[in-house]
Amino acid sequence: MPRLLPRVLHHARKIDPLLPLVLQATRDLASAKNELRWLKEFVIEQQSRHPKHDDRKVLDQRLRQVCIDRARGKPLQYIMGSEYFGDLEISCEKGVLIPRQETATSVTHLIILLHHSSNNKTKTPLPNNLKLLDLCTGTGCIPLLSHYLFTSIHKRKAENLEVVGVDISPLALKLAKKNLQNLIAEGTIQKKPNLRFLQADVLSSTDGHGDAAIPSLKSALEHYNFTSDLAGSGKSSWDIIISNPPYISPQAFARTTTRSVKRYEPRLALVPPYTASDKDTNQGDLFYPHLLSIAASHSAKIVLFEVADLQQAIRVSAMAIHQNIWDGIQIWRDDPMAAETVGDTALDGKVKVVGQGHGRSVVVYRGVGKQWLGVED
Missing domain, CATH: 3.40.50.150 (Vaccinia Virus protein VP39)
Structure with missing residues (x-):
C-alpha cells in the first residue's frame, strides 16, 4: 500500500480534521470525502433514534470513533450495517x-x-x-x-x-x-x-x-x-x-x-x-x-x-x-x-x-x- 504524502494529509486536514482518518482507508481524497459524508449522515441518523441522548459531544465522539474504525480498515458496510445489492439494501x-x-x-x-x-x-x-x-x-x-x-x-x-x-x-x-x-x-x-x-x-x-x-x-x-x-x-x-x-x-x-x-x-x-x-x-x-x-x-x-x-x-x-x-x-x-x-x-x-x-x-x-x-x- 503506497504511503500517503504529507501534503495530501495536510490538505485533507484543512478540509475536515477527520478526513485524514478516512483517507487512510480509501487512499483517494474524493472517495474519502464521500465516505466521511456518509459516516456523518449515519451517525446523525443513529443519534436521532435516541433523542434523550441528543448530545453534540456524544455525537462528535461517536463520529470520531467510526472514522478511527475506518482508518484501521474496518469495511464501511460493517460500520454502517448495510450495503446495496442492486436495488436492495442488504444488512451486513x-x-x-x-x-x-x-x-x-x-x-x-x-x-x-x-x-x-x-x-x-x-x-x-x-x-x-x-x-x-x-x-x-x-x-x-x-x-x-x-x-x-x-x-x-x-x-x-x-x-x-x-x-x-x-x-x-x-x-x-x-x-x-x-x-x-x-x-x-x-x-x-x-x-x-x-x-x-x-x-x-x-x-x-x-x-x-x-x-x-x-x-x-x-x-x-x-x-x-x-x-x-x-x-x-x-x-x-x-x-x-x-x-x-x-x-x-x-x-x-x-x-x-x-x-x-x-x-x-x-x-x-x-x-x-x-x-x-x-x-x-x-x-x-x-x-x-x-x-x-x-x-x-x-x-x-x-x-x-x-x-x-x-x-x-x-x-x-x-x-x-x-x-x-x-x-x-x-x-x-x-x-x-x-x-x-x-x-x-x-x-x-x-x-x-x-x-x-x-x-x-x-x-x-x-x-x-x-x-x-x-x-x-
Whole structure:
C-alpha cells in the first residue's frame, strides 16, 4: 500500500480534521470525502433514534470513533450495517461476506435475459413454476435480489417462483433470514414468499455424525421435500442454480487480498477448506467440480458461478466441457451488458467471452436453457 504524502494529509486536514482518518482507508481524497459524508449522515441518523441522548459531544465522539474504525480498515458496510445489492439494501454483519456489486450485475443480467426471452413468442417460455437454487448464499443477497427482480420488476407471480438459498454458516443463515424479514417489513418483498434458507454442506455427499452435524445438500433438500420433480430418482430438479462460492486460493489470499478483507471478512466465505492437493490453484477451484456435479444431477438448465478472474473462469469452463452435457458455455466479464468484443473466445473457440472488464462469471446451459437465455445459434 503506497504511503500517503504529507501534503495530501495536510490538505485533507484543512478540509475536515477527520478526513485524514478516512483517507487512510480509501487512499483517494474524493472517495474519502464521500465516505466521511456518509459516516456523518449515519451517525446523525443513529443519534436521532435516541433523542434523550441528543448530545453534540456524544455525537462528535461517536463520529470520531467510526472514522478511527475506518482508518484501521474496518469495511464501511460493517460500520454502517448495510450495503446495496442492486436495488436492495442488504444488512451486513461481521462474520458474513459483504455482497459485491459485480455479483449483483451478473444476477441482474441473467434475469433480464430470461425476462426478454420469456416475452419472445418464438422462444420456449420459462416454466410456469420456476425454481432457483443459490449455493453458498451468505447474506441471502442473490435469492433476495432474484425474487425481487422476478416478482416486482418482471411481474412473475410469487406463487410461481420457488427460491432457496443454502449455506453452511449459521451466522450467514441468521442474517439471510433477517434480510428477508427486513425486506418484507418494508414492502420490497411481499409477505409469505416462497423463499427459504437452509443449512447444508455442499461439499459433502453424506451427512456427518453427532448432534451438531451439518446435513449434506441432498439431505437438506429431501427434508424440505424438494424431490417431487424427478419421479423415482430421489433428487430434486432446479431450473437455475447460482453460486458465489469460496474461490480464493491460500496463496492468493495471503499475497493479493487486501488487508481490510483479510482482517474483517470471514475466511470461510473466501478460501475453500484445505485439501491434500499440492497445487494452490486446485485449492481455489475446490468447489467448482462439486457444484457442476450438483447442477448435473439436479437437472439444472442454467448455471451461473462467480469466479475470481478470467484464468479461473477458463479453468471452470474446461471442467464444464469435460462433463460433456452442456449445450453452451459463456464467460461473463464484470459488465456483461456492455458490447462484447468481436471474436472474444476461449478454449479453442468453445467458450464465448461476453462484456467488458475482468472475468467474473461462468454460465453454462443446456436444453431449453439455451432458449431461455436467448442464445442464437
